[in-house]
Amino acid sequence: xxxxxxxxxxxxxxxxxxxxxxxxxxxxxxxxxxxxxxxxxxxxxxxxxxxxxxxxxxxxxxxxxxxxxxxxxxxxxxxxxxxxxxxxxxxxxxxxxxxxxxxxxxxxxxxxxxxxxxxxxxxxxxxxxxxxxxxxxxxxxxxxxxxxxxxxxxxxxxxxxxxxxxxxxxxxxxxxxxxxxxxxxxxxxxxxxxxxxxxxxxxxxxxxxxxxxxxxxxxxxxxxxxxxxxxxxxxxxxxxxxxxxxxxxxxxxxxxxxxxxxxxxxxxxxxxxxxxxxxxxxxxxxxxxxxxxxxxxxxxxxxxx
Amino acid sequence: xxxxxxxxxxxxxxxxxxxxxxxxxxxxxxxxxxxxxxxxxxxxxxxxxxxxxxxxxxxxxxxxxxxxxxxxxxxxxxxxxxxxxxxxxxxxxxxxxxxxxxxxxxxxxxxxxxxxxxxxxxxxxxxxxxxxxxxxxxxxxxxxxxxxxxxxxxxxxxxxxxxxxxxxxxxxxxxxxxxxxxxxxxxxxxxxxxxxxxxxxxxxxxxxxxxxxxxxxxxxxxxxxxxxxxxxxxxxxxxxxxxxxxxxxxxxxxxxxxxxxxxxxxxxxxxxxxxxxxxxxxxxxxxxxxxxxxxxxxxxxxxxxxxxxxxxxxxxxxxxxxxxxxxxxxxxxxxxxxxxxxxxxxxxxxxxxxxxxxxxxxxxxxxxxxxxxx
Numbered sequence: 001x002x003x004x005x006x007x008x009x010x011x012x013x014x015x016x017x018x019x020x021x022x023x024x025x026x027x028x029x030x031x032x033x034x035x036x037x038x039x040x041x042x043x044x045x046x047x048x049x050x051x052x053x054x055x056x057x058x059x060x061x062x063x064x065x066x067x068x069x070x071x072x073x074x075x076x077x078x079x080x081x082x083x084x085x086x087x088x089x090x091x092x093x094x095x096x097x098x099x100x101x102x103x104x105x106x107x108x109x110x111x112x113x114x115x116x117x118x119x120x121x122x123x124x125x126x127x128x129x130x131x132x133x134x135x136x137x138x139x140x141x142x143x144x145x146x147x148x149x150x151x152x153x154x155x156x157x158x159x160x161x162x163x164x165x166x167x168x169x170x171x172x173x174x175x176x177x178x179x180x181x182x183x184x185x186x187x188x189x190x191x192x193x194x195x196x197x198x199x200x201x202x203x204x205x206x207x208x209x210x211x212x213x214x215x216x217x218x219x220x221x222x223x224x225x226x227x228x229x230x231x232x233x234x235x236x237x238x239x240x241x242x243x244x245x246x247x248x249x250x251x252x253x254x255x256x257x258x259x260x261x262x263x264x265x266x267x268x269x270x271x272x273x274x275x276x277x278x279x280x281x282x283x284x285x286x287x288x289x290x291x292x293x294x295x296x297x298x299x300x301x302x303x304x305x
Numbered sequence: 306x307x308x309x310x311x312x313x314x315x316x317x318x319x320x321x322x323x324x325x326x327x328x329x330x331x332x333x334x335x336x337x338x339x340x341x342x343x344x345x346x347x348x349x350x351x352x353x354x355x356x357x358x359x360x361x362x363x364x365x366x367x368x369x370x371x372x373x374x375x376x377x378x379x380x381x382x383x384x385x386x387x388x389x390x391x392x393x394x395x396x397x398x399x400x401x402x403x404x405x406x407x408x409x410x411x412x413x414x415x416x417x418x419x420x421x422x423x424x425x426x427x428x429x430x431x432x433x434x435x436x437x438x439x440x441x442x443x444x445x446x447x448x449x450x451x452x453x454x455x456x457x458x459x460x461x462x463x464x465x466x467x468x469x470x471x472x473x474x475x476x477x478x479x480x481x482x483x484x485x486x487x488x489x490x491x492x493x494x495x496x497x498x499x500x501x502x503x504x505x506x507x508x509x510x511x512x513x514x515x516x517x518x519x520x521x522x523x524x525x526x527x528x529x530x531x532x533x534x535x536x537x538x539x540x541x542x543x544x545x546x547x548x549x550x551x552x553x554x555x556x557x558x559x560x561x562x563x564x565x566x567x568x569x570x571x572x573x574x575x576x577x578x579x580x581x582x583x584x585x586x587x588x589x590x591x592x593x594x595x596x597x598x599x600x601x602x603x604x605x606x607x608x609x610x611x612x613x614x615x616x617x618x619x620x621x622x623x624x625x626x627x628x629x630x631x632x633x634x635x636x637x638x639x640x641x642x643x644x645x646x647x648x649x650x651x652x653x654x655x656x657x658x659x660x661x662x663x664x665x666x667x668x669x670x671x672x673x674x675x676x677x678x679x
Contacts (some may be wrong), residue, residue: 023331031426039466051383070483076324085655085658085659088659089662090661090662090664090665091658091659091661091662092661093611094405094441094468094556095405096655098405098407098605098654099654099655099658100655101653102602102606102647102650102651102654103648103651103654103655104651105647105651106647106648106649106650106651107648108646109642109643109644109647109649110641110642110644110645110647110648113642113644168480195679223476224472224473224476227469227472228469228473230469231466231469231473236464246411256542267488268484269388270480270481270483270484271480271481271484273480274476274477274480274481275485277473277477277480278473280469280473281473281474281477283468283469284465284470284473285459285463285465285467288463288465289458289463289464
């Protein structure tokens with residue numbers, strides 16, 4: 001039994017790293033967008049479209065990294081369109097996000113049909129567990145380079161938001177549109193760029209889904225990770241570094257089901273697979289109306305008002 | 306303004322008379338803007354098809370053939386419209402009080418499952434169908450109402466964002482239903498596709514008046530009318546719409562905001578649960594994974610296109626039922642994937658929301674007339 005527990009433990013660590021990567025990218029993208037005072041609920045669409053585009057480009061070109069870039073580009077298109085539409089008066093940004101979720105999913109399923117069968121080149125993982133004799137440790141520490149890219153991005157974003165002029169501008173637009181306008185900042189442009197950049201990151205997160213883990217393209221690939229990331233950002237209180245920790249926590253919850261299945265526990269696996277949703281809901285209930293969250297929220301954000 | 310300050314030039318006078326001859330702007334806007342948005346989405350989708358080298362003319366004539374042209378295709382469209390009316394109402398009613406609830410799919414699945422399993426012991430006890438069917442429907446509605454009520458309750462007591470929480474609740478609902486269907490309530494006879502025990506033939510909900518359309522459509526029509534009356538003509542509906550318009554003002558007036566929120570969520574959940582009951586009773590005959598067919602999500606689009614008006618939900622649901630019915634035909638004849646209709650729906654959804662920006666800004670309408678204010 002204790003070896004089983006150990007297997008579950010290793011599988012959860014490895015799983016947390018693998019499952020958290022798409023969460024991390026979407027959360028960083030959403031964090032940047034929300035810092036500029038706008039919410040994009042459509043990142044689920046970016047994630048799915050990114051996964052499909054990455055797989056298709058990787059299959060046709062033979063280069064998975066080209067696939068990652070193409071996924072980011074697809075995400076930019078959706079994000080920029082979201083940013084542009086939301087500047088129109090009287091439109092509802094939450095509903096626009098839902099529409100992009102449905103359009104992105106539709107386009108991905110439409111163009112992705114021929115790519116369900118063929119096998120595309122994947123992103124190679126780095127065997128950073130090779131120091132260990134234990135095959136489970138080695139297995140768990142097959143880490144995709146995108147995970148490290150995500151961590152580095154989180155630090156970069158955290159630093160840039162605090163210390164650069166661009167970061168200050170984004171924060172000002174997100175905290176007080178009126179003062180930004182008084183300073184002569186083009187609010188719509190800043191938000192458009194922040195949403196497009198957020199879309200890029202969500203697209204890259206999708207590329208991880210199809211090119212690394214689970215590592216194939218099918219229509220059930222993403223199930224709400226894009227939306228859970230919105231809750232994750234609120235939980236992380238709009239801090240990119242806390243986004244990393246939150247993503248790891250969500251990843252561990254997501255890895256619970258597969259890890260238990262690995263040791264033969266299958267009874268009630270639907271519940272274990274639903275663990276991330278239950279965790280998200282629990283976190284939302286716990287963190288709602290929290291004073292510190294309210295203080296750190298961008299003032300222009302509609303979802304926390 | 307035009308009536309208060311008569312213009313001097315003939316042209317301005319003519320323009321003013323033209324505006325006055327049109328019906329009131331606030332009455333015709335909700336009709337012409339969504340219709341124009343539909344047309345624009347069809348146009349954009351045609352461009353999409355042309356880029357792919359497919360013919361838009363063939364596409365739309367196939368949609369006509371598959372959805373409207375014959376009695377057979379109309380029945381097919383109405384059949385699919387029945388759950389869409391109910392899920393459309395499930396989004397529209399909470400939307401009037403300012404809630405964006407995505408939980409209809411979960412309430413539908415749980416409601417359908419509950420209906421399927423409450424029937425089993427009563428069926429075994431030999432009760433007549435006239436007793437079992439209403440109990441099934443009520444049980445499905447109650448569970449749906451409870452499930453949607455959770456999102457409303459969390460919103461009210463903790464301020465939890467209802468859009469995200471209701472979507473999470475949908476995933477959790479599907480997990481619960483899958484667990485129960487594959488575990489304790491599994492019919493040992495369902496080998497390949499885990500299902501609950503099938504309902505007896507006398508428990509199958511029949512078709513209306515010799516057509517192939519089941520009674521869910523009639524239930525949807527009745528509920529749409531009832532809910533329209535409730536929202537437009539009762540003090541409850543007024544209080545709900547006032548809360549949706551300005552929460553603070555409603556609280557200031559001493560309205561029971563929490564109770565209103567919960568009631569709207571419960572009505573929505575009951576509608577979705579009833580849709581689940583009809584899916585089980587009229588289509589599947591048992592609860593299984595086919596219940597999560599996406600009606601709950603399409604209902605969101607239906608409600609938006611109907612501008613959250615319960616009566617308008619009916620024609621919009623029939624339109625989407627027809628699109629759904631034509632999907633198979635388009636797939637076979639044009640060799641296009643089944644996601645084609647998803648793309649079209651995405652275009653419609655997006656253009657429709659963009660069209661919100663034109664309310665109050667149409668150049669040919671008179672927004673300043675005071676004719677009906679007196």
